[in-house]
Amino acid sequence: MASPVRMTISEVHALCMRGLIAHKLNFESAHALANVITAAERDGCRSHGLFRLPHYIDSLRYGLVDPETCPKLLPSAGSAVRVDAQKSFGALAWQLGLPQLVSKARQNGIAAYAVYNVFHYSALWHEMEDLAKEGLVGMAFLNSKSFVAHHGGSSKIYGTNPMAFGFPRGPDQPPVVFDQASAVMARGDIMMKEQQGDSIPPGCALDAAGNPTTDPAAALEGAQLTFGGAKGSNIALMVELMAAGLTGMPWSYEARQECVDQNSSVPTRNGEFVIAINPEMFGGTSEDTTKRLEELFEHILADPGTRLPSQRRYSSRQISETEGIDVDSKIHQAIMDRIQTAEE
Known part of the structure; x- marks a missing residue:
């Protein structure tokens, strides 16, 4: 090697x-x-x-x-921020909409960002870090081409449907951020396992015939499974509704049908929805919030074996x-x- x-x-x-x-x-x-x-x-x-x-x-x-092609800001009212990615990559669309999202969240307490016609989005945690640096709480929801079965089934219904969350801490501490797929494994992790010649853990996927598999190639051909059984399917459905239902973008199974290459991991277009919250409008002063946060985190980390996201x-x-x-x-x-x- x-x-x-x-x-x-x-x-x-x-x-x-x-x-x-x-x-x-x-x-x-x-x-x-x-x-x-x-x-x-x-x-x-x-x-x-x-x-x-x-x-x-x-x-x-x-x-x-x-x-x-570059994304463009769309007319929006109230606390909404809307960006048409025009089937381009999502990174520049986020960069374009972020200043308005921050401004409206600070002014109104809550604001939301919707992006349409995204060709591909990368990880969501960097968006949550961007909001946390501005003192804002964030939540993000993203759908994609379908790879994941609903609990009890074997057909590809959902994307891996990640959701992300970010909460700012004090000036000397990094924010609490998580970014996780609704599937047991992220699609990219399975792809890397295939490339490396490794197996995947049991309970992550079904092969094309609907049988459980630990072969990453068979998993990529078949359907991935949601984490936590029916509860994970509920999360995947929620993300689907937030990312595609609110934006009018294709459902994940429709995005699969639109794809030029059915075996590609890249959808033709999808939607994302982000909520930004100004905590100072709901929980007292920034200093009070920071103190309470650190008390919680200290309590969590006092238990051996724990860590923060x-x-x-x-x-x-x-x-x-x-x-x-x-x-x-x-x-x-x-x-x-x-x-x-x-x-x-």
Whole structure:
């Protein structure tokens, strides 16, 4: 097995930019997407880091994304913020809508962001961190092409339907953030297991015939399962209603039908819905809220074996900033092959 490629954070970002720009993606979209990929790689979320870059590049190579298209703000009233991604990547759409979302949440106490016609979204936790840095609580809901069965069934009904949550802490503490799929495993994690030749745990997926499987290839062909049985299906349904029901975007099974490539993990378009809350309008002063939060977290962490959400990510971030990042050599080579072909 080839040794990993050691890279700095800035080198990872430069590699992303080189790959995307070489395939004619406009600079604003490339920069926003490179930021998200780099942050995921930096924080140890490898299934949403450079692992995704060849797929993004291929979507440009094969014309699934117009490299010149940029998202646009739509007219909106009250506490609503609306962005049409125009079948582009989601990172720039979020960057475009964030200032209005923050402003309206601060002014009104609660605001909501809806994005339409997103070709692909990466991890959601970075959005929650963006809101937390502004002192806001956040919740996000995203659907995608269907991969996941409803509890008791075997047909692909839902996407992995992630939801994310973020709550700000004091000025010297990172926010509490989680970002989790409604499925037992994220799609990207199964894809990585297949690439690495590893099995997946029991209870994660069914094969195409509806039988339980630990083979990642069979799982990708079949249907994934929700976590927690019927309770997980309820969460997946809630995310579906928030992300597609409120935005009018295709249901996950409809998004699958729209796909050009039925075996692709990338939908043609989907929706996201984000809620931002100004805690100072509901729970007293910022100082009071911070004190109460830290009392709760201290109580949780006093129990041996516990940790807060995202603590592993924050630890990986510190290591990456000082020691660099070990990039899988196969992933690095796949990216370089595409770049060299485009630059010839």
